[in-house]
Amino acid sequence: MGRGEGQVGSSFITTVTERCRMCYTCVRECPVKAIRITDGQAKVIGERCIACGNCVRICSQNAKLLRSTMDEVWTLLRSGQPVAACVAPSFPAEFADLRYEKLVGALRELGFAQVVEVSFGADLVAREYARLFEQDDGRRYISTTCPAIVRYVERHSPELVGSLAPIVSPMVAMSRALRKIHGDDLRIVFIGPCVAKKLEATDPELGGEIDGVLMFPELRQMWNEAGVDVERATPSEFDPPHGGVGGLFPVSRGILQAANLHEDLMTGEVVATGGRNHMVEAIKEFGSGDLGARLLEVLCCDGCISGPGMSSQLTLFHRRRHVRTYVVDRMEHLDRERWAADMERFDSLDLHREYQAHDQRMATPAPGELEHIMHRMGKYKPSDELNCGACGYETCLEHASAIHMNLAECEMCLPNTIDQLRLAIKEVEASHGQLAETQEALVHSEKLASMGQLAAGIAHEVNNPLGVVLMYSHLMLNECERSSAMHEDLVMIAEQADRCKRIVSGLLHFARQNKVDRASHDLPKLVEHALRTMAVPENVVVTIDDRMADPIADIDRDQIIQVLTNLVSNAAGAMPDGGTITIRTSDEADRVRFAVQDAGTGITPENLKKIFDPFFTTKPMGMGTGLGLAVTYGIVKMHSGDIQVESQADPACGPTGTTFTVTLPRRE
Numbered sequence: 001m002g003r004g005e006g007q008v009g010s011s012f013i014t015t016v017t018e019r020c021r022m023c024y025t026c027v028r029e030c031p032v033k034a035i036r037i038t039d040g041q042a043k044v045i046g047e048r049c050i051a052c053g054n055c056v057r058i059c060s061q062n063a064k065l066l067r068s069t070m071d072e073v074w075t076l077l078r079s080g081q082p083v084a085a086c087v088a089p090s091f092p093a094e095f096a097d098l099r100y101e102k103l104v105g106a107l108r109e110l111g112f113a114q115v116v117e118v119s120f121g122a123d124l125v126a127r128e129y130a131r132l133f134e135q136d137d138g139r140r141y142i143s144t145t146c147p148a149i150v151r152y153v154e155r156h157s158p159e160l161v162g163s164l165a166p167i168v169s170p171m172v173a174m175s176r177a178l179r180k181i182h183g184d185d186l187r188i189v190f191i192g193p194c195v196a197k198k199l200e201a202t203d204p205e206l207g208g209e210i211d212g213v214l215m216f217p218e219l220r221q222m223w224n225e226a227g228v229d230v231e232r233a234t235p236s237e238f239d240p241p242h243g244g245v246g247g248l249f250p251v252s253r254g255i256l257q258a259a260n261l262h263e264d265l266m267t268g269e270v271v272a273t274g275g276r277n278h279m280v281e282a283i284k285e286f287g288s289g290d291l292g293a294r295l296l297e298v299l300c301c302d303g304c305i306s307g308p309g310m311s312s313q314l315t316l317f318h319r320r321r322h323v324r325t326y327v328v329d330r331m332e333h334l335d336r337e338r339w340a341a342d343m344e345r346f347d348s349l350d351l352h353r354e355y356q357a358h359d360q361r362m363a364t365p366a367p368g369e370l371e372h373i374m375h376r377m378g379k380y381k382p383s384d385e386l387n388c389g390a391c392g393y394e395t396c397l398e399h400a401s402a403i404h405m406n407l408a409e410c411e412m413c414l415p416n417t418i419d420q421l422r423l424a425i426k427e428v429e430a431s432h433g434q435l436a437e438t439q440e441a442l443v444h445s446e447k448l449a450s451m452g453q454l455a456a457g458i459a460h461e462v463n464n465p466l467g468v469v470l471m472y473s474h475l476m477l478n479e480c481e482r483s484s485a486m487h488e489d490l491v492m493i494a495e496q497a498d499r500c501k502r503i504v505s506g507l508l509h510f511a512r513q514n515k516v517d518r519a520s521h522d523l524p525k526l527v528e529h530a531l532r533t534m535a536v537p538e539n540v541v542v543t544i545d546d547r548m549a550d551p552i553a554d555i556d557r558d559q560i561i562q563v564l565t566n567l568v569s570n571a572a573g574a575m576p577d578g579g580t581i582t583i584r585t586s587d588e589a590d591r592v593r594f595a596v597q598d599a600g601t602g603i604t605p606e607n608l609k610k611i612f613d614p615f616f617t618t619k620p621m622g623m624g625t626g627l628g629l630a631v632t633y634g635i636v637k638m639h640s641g642d643i644q645v646e647s648q649a650d651p652a653c654g655p656t657g658t659t660f661t662v663t664l665p666r667r668e
């Protein structure tokens with residue numbers, strides 16, 4: 001494990017949290033669904049786990065770690081007590097390029113006093129199976145050579161515990177034989193490709209007969225740590241007793257050959273199968289009676305040679321060939337008389353064992369509960385159930401059951417998560433749009449505020465001298481004879497000074513940090529009143545279209561009249577040839593709205609961006625100040641309202657015209 005990496009899981013298989021990428025492959029590959037997903041982390045549940053090791057084998061991120069037993073084995077080797085290495089018969093597939101004598105020599109270099117092949121234990125076990133079959137006690141059995149199968153039945157098919165063949169595994173048989181030869185002081189370490197052997201060794205029913213279990217990769221690591229060069233090890237022979245056809249055990253159906261039992265399709269008395277999918281199915285059918293065989297020979301892996309503790313990269317059939325070649329070679333050189341004598345010697349060796357049910361089945365949820373969970377995953381009708389398997393469960397209903405059992409999470413449903421994600425993206429986009437609008441409005445009001453400050457400063461300074469100019473120009477005008485040559489000039493000065501006064505007062509109005517003086521007003525009536533006070537050109541007609549359900553709103557009367565005046569006079573200005581202006585009032589529960597629509601020249605798209613800027617005007621010199629819409633905007637914002645403009649200025653695209661829509665909150 002790398003530095004800073006965390007682990008989850010209390011079982012002997014733990015998950016390296018940083019490496020787990022939530023692909024759920026381990027969930028998919030686990031035949032008993034012993035993997036709980038919490039907060040996106042896959043954790044193996046020790047009690048449910050059958051130690052098949054599939055999750056360790058298939059995890060491409062190496063996020064599943066097996067608890068190492070190397071330290072315990074080192075302690076044994078350094079204890080001074082004699083330790084025997086019992087090598088699983090699958091070793092020729094693991095060490096395909098190594099002469100077995102080197103393997104034995106390298107094991108002795110590590111400190112093992114005895115190096116034996118488990119194949120002799122397999123021969124003993126095969127004989128027991130043959131006897132069990134011969135005795136024909138009317139019962140049906142499931143073979144127990146595979147410890148993962150034993151764990152499966154004890155935990156997930158406990159009603160079949162009585163059908164487990166009461167015979168120990170080859171590993172235990174070998175251990176019992178060795179202790180009979182060498183006495184109880186001998187410590188025994190099994191070396192093989194199996195994860196479940198580690199748990200079998202600690203099975204209370206076996207009372208500590210095995211002192212340690214190493215997997216092949218751990219053995220290689222120990223050689224590295226001890227500086228043992230396997231290639232250069234002094235060749236050595238396995239210690240007796242030597243095995244016979246038991247060497248075929250790790251190949252599927254090997255036990256049948258060793259026991260001289262055969263899968264006979266005609267009688268169907270013996271059925272042999274293996275692998276993650278078949279084993280569950282076969283045991284289920286054995287339980288239901290559909291599989292009527294007297295003996296079900298079943299392995300969790302496709303033979304031990306495909307066990308999770310094999311580091312060999314060879315293909316399955318290539319591995320098989322290595323085991324077969326080795327066994328054939330050994331059989332050729334086997335001292336058959338001695339083998340027969342050894343078998344005879346252990347004829348009455350007790351190879352019996354018992355099993356205990358450890359029921360791990362979980363209660364199936366009631367249909368209502370299941371439906372509720374399905375709804376949480378956005379599945380309301382059968383067509384919503386894609387059964388895509390992305391969550392690791394074969395069907396959506398299985399996934400829902402697992403959620404009910406607290407083994408899985410709704411988020412594991414990929415299609416639903418994608419839908420949720422799409423929705424979230426849409427929401428983010430919408431709020432991003434809102435944010436952009438708000439930002440634009442903010443920039444605009446900041447611009448107005450700083451221009452307002454500047455304008456107010458100038459207007460304030462200009463106001464006093466202007467007052468003097470105005471006063472004196474009017475005084476002089478009063479005193480000047482109409483016939484005087486100066487009279488016309490003085491009229492011009494007074495008029496232009498008046499105009500300056502209006503501009504300055506407009507500036508001051510724009511800049512004033514106005515307070516909104518709210519009071520309840522009838523909006524349509526206010527519009528009527530405003531229109532009466534306005535000087536609208538004769539060729540322009542103004543109509544009011546009142547669509548308000550509730551006409552009352554809390555607004556600043558004078559300011560809203562000013563807004564209406566600005567909008568209507570702009571609208572009239574845009575229709576030099578006359579026409580109709582429509583003022584439409586409408587409302588919702590908490591807001592009121594008025595729109596001023598004209599059929600004028602319209603505003604071009606590039607001008608639309610600038611119309612609320614102070615001093616922006618398209619009117620000829622002396623006709624416009626460019627402050628009307630800036631003041632309007634300020635008033636609307638002071639009311640916490642909103643002003644929108646829609647305009648069509650291209651006659652080629654249809655009738656031109658502009659609509660300003662002001663929306664105000666009904667109450668403060």
Ligand code: ADP
Nearest residue numbers: 570571574611617618619624625626627628629
């Ligand atoms: P001013 O009327 O003094 O020019 P405003 O701020 O009221 O200042 O208007 C700014 C500009 O917006 C106008 O000069 C005009 O170009 C444009 N505008 C405003 N209202 C309309 C409208 N109803 N139709 C066409 N153009 C408009």
